[in-house]
Amino acid sequence: xxxxxxxxxxxxxxxxxxxxxxxxxxxxxxxxxxxxxxxxxxxxxxxxxxxxxxxxxxxxxxxxxxxxxxxxxxxxxxxxxxxxxxxxxxxxxxxxxxxxxxxxxxxxxxxxxxxx
Numbered sequence: 114x115x116x117x118x119x120x121x122x123x124x125x126x127x128x129x130x131x132x133x134x135x136x137x138x139x140x141x142x143x144x145x146x147x148x149x150x151x152x153x154x155x156x157x158x159x160x161x162x163x164x165x166x167x168x169x170x171x172x173x174x175x176x177x178x179x180x181x182x183x184x185x186x187x188x189x190x191x192x193x194x195x196x197x198x199x200x201x202x203x204x205x206x207x208x209x210x211x212x213x214x215x216x217x218x219x220x221x222x223x224x225x226x227x228x229x
Contacts, residue, residue, distance in 0.1 A: 208221040
């Protein structure tokens with residue numbers, strides 16, 4: 114597993130995404146999203162967060178100004194046969210807010226995307 118996205122909050126929190134390699138040895142299959150506390154430079158108290166359905170992915174991960182939620186772009190492949198979680202510039206995507214306390218998500222924006 115590779116840590117691909119890292120987001121730090123001003124409140125001493127960190128969020129991380131983990132990806133595994135596909136058959137072409139690209140790190141593009143989302144396996145986890147975690148939040149944790151930063152204490153004296155160390156990551157402590159990791160908590161697993163809900164992730165989008167596979168093969169969707171998470172990009173542009175950041176903490177919302179309230180410090181209680183994450184905002185990210187959920188990539189949505191244009192075809193079920195595409196197993197990559199990377200955003201390809203043409204597929205649809207959602208901007209999502211994830212409340213880290215409840216695990217509830219809210220779609221902030223939905224793109225239709227287009228077929229390549």
